[in-house]
Amino acid sequence: MPEGHTLHRLAKAHQRRFAGAPVAVSSPQGRFAAEASLVDGQVLVRAEAYGKHLFHDYGPHGTVHVHLGLYGTFSEMKLPVTEPVGQVRMRMVGRTQWTDLRGPTRCELLTSGEVDAIMARLGPDPLRRDADPDKAFARISRSKTSLAALLMDQSVLAGVGNVYRAEVLFRHGIAPMLPGRSLDSALWKDIWSDLVFLMRDGVRTGRIDTVAPEHLPEVMGRAAREDRHGGEVYVYRRAGLPCYVCGTPIAHSELVGRNLYWCPHCQAS
Known part of the structure; x- marks a missing residue:
């Protein structure tokens, strides 16, 4: 989707x-x-x-x-x-x-x-100038549901899908199953700002790129990602492959009917 x-x-x-x-x-x-x-x-x-x-x-x-x-x-x-x-x-x-x-x-x-x-x-959309991130945090901070599930709930946050969900959690070292109410407001502000940055870049380029410059194929000497969705990512659809940061195999499971990807080492807490 x-x-x-x-x-x-x-x-x-x-x-x-x-x-x-x-x-x-x-x-x-x-x-x-x-x-x-x-x-x-x-x-x-x-x-x-x-x-x-x-x-x-x-x-x-x-x-x-x-x-x-x-x-x-x-x-x-x-x-x-x-x-x-x-x-x-x-x-x-x-x-x-x-x-x-x-x-x-x-x-x-x-x-x-x-x-x-x-x-x-709908929840606030990171790509709209009228978005209020505090509205999303008010829902998240009261919920026992995992953050991975909440980020995909369009009534909590609009426009974020499976790729952005997996990648923003990795970029901030957050375990996918962390309950929403355990997320502090400062970290939420960082997540929101990152989503705004990543998604605006997606609007500009037409693809989802989430890796830092030091992890690009030409820097790491690795093959570029081959996927119909395009873009360089850390964990999405990389189950069993080594994490670009620590080398741990990327984990995979299903959550609320959707595939979930994360690094067990980088996202241990």
């Missing part, structure tokens, strides 16, 4: 390519056809992201809400438009660009009140 930086990259791209002008919106697949007809030809006021949610605001005509889920993707192309390939849930055609959305978990037209309700259910 795409993490928050991917949705913010999409929001920035769609704001740049489509906002401020009428957009032709259709649903070649047909599942979004009725809603698409209500915004077809209307001006896209704003594209924005909150956590793993994308919103296309068409003013009084409504807001298109997209959640990519596990399989959703946007393909971005320059004009001219070609015939749809596959099951295209939504097609947007602007002045110079067009994009097709396939396979999302949600693609729906909402009222402003319904958009507000979605945002109200």
